[in-house]
Amino acid sequence: MSQYIDFSQPSFWISAASIVFNPTFWNVAARQEYHNKVITKLFGGNSRLGCYALAVTIFSIGIIRDYLYNEALSAQPTLPSLLSTPIKYSAIPLFLTGNVLVLTSMYALGITGTYLGDYFGILMDAPVTSFPFSVTGAPMYNGSALSFLATAIWKGKPAGLALTGLVAVMYTVARQFEDPFTDMIYAKREELRKKGGKKAL
Numbered sequence: 047m048s049q050y051i052d053f054s055q056p057s058f059w060i061s062a063a064s065i066v067f068n069p070t071f072w073n074v075a076a077r078q079e080y081h082n083k084v085i086t087k088l089f090g091g092n093s094r095l096g097c098y099a100l101a102v103t104i105f106s107i108g109i110i111r112d113y114l115y116n117e118a119l120s121a122q123p124t125l126p127s128l129l130s131t132p133i134k135y136s137a138i139p140l141f142l143t144g145n146v147l148v149l150t151s152m153y154a155l156g157i158t159g160t161y162l163g164d165y166f167g168i169l170m171d172a173p174v175t176s177f178p179f180s181v182t183g184a185p186m187y188n189g190s191a192l193s194f195l196a197t198a199i200w201k202g203k204p205a206g207l208a209l210t211g212l213v214a215v216m217y218t219v220a221r222q223f224e225d226p227f228t229d230m231i232y233a234k235r236e237e238l239r240k241k242g243g244k245k246a247l
Contacts, residue, residue: 055121072100128199144188
């Protein structure tokens with residue numbers, strides 16, 4: 047496999063670093079916001095504006111990560127068997143499925159729901175159970191991973207498959223932190239509602 051993944055290329059490691067950095071960053075930033083209101087304070091106490099700023103930041107570093115991924119693949123060897131017609135064109139439905147999951151997830155959640163608004167105290171009235179959440183619990187993450195995989199297959203790059211594996215691992219780790227914490231936030235909201243308290247934290 048080493049002849050098909052050039053580990054000496056700095057771009058490979060830069061791409062890997064960005065893949066690790068992104069979910070780490072937004073989890074740390076969101077936890078700091080929840081516990082210390084760091085971002086809200088930066089925006090004069092306006093939590094919604096702070097959430098929008100975090101959304102722009104996450105979206106921007108996502109674009110940078112995708113650019114670095116494509117740059118890394120361009121410097122990597124190609125595996126000819128991945129370029130066979132059946133395998134290469136299997137990337138198309140993977141890419142389409144991935145983008146449908148991501149876009150419909152964003153539509154269902156809205157900006158604040160997508161970009162960690164619950165850590166800012168901007169909670170949804172009820173959990174979203176419609177498509178795409180009716181088919182997967184993490185459509186944004188799964189859709190993104192599918193897009194990485196599709197790109198690797200389309201370009202015939204084993205290095206892309208390795209980096210896609212890293213994407214999947216990082217998203218799995220992120221969910222281990224995010225899902226229980228989000229459940230806790232909403233559980234606290236329900237406790238307040240039962241006690242006749244505020245509807246949002």
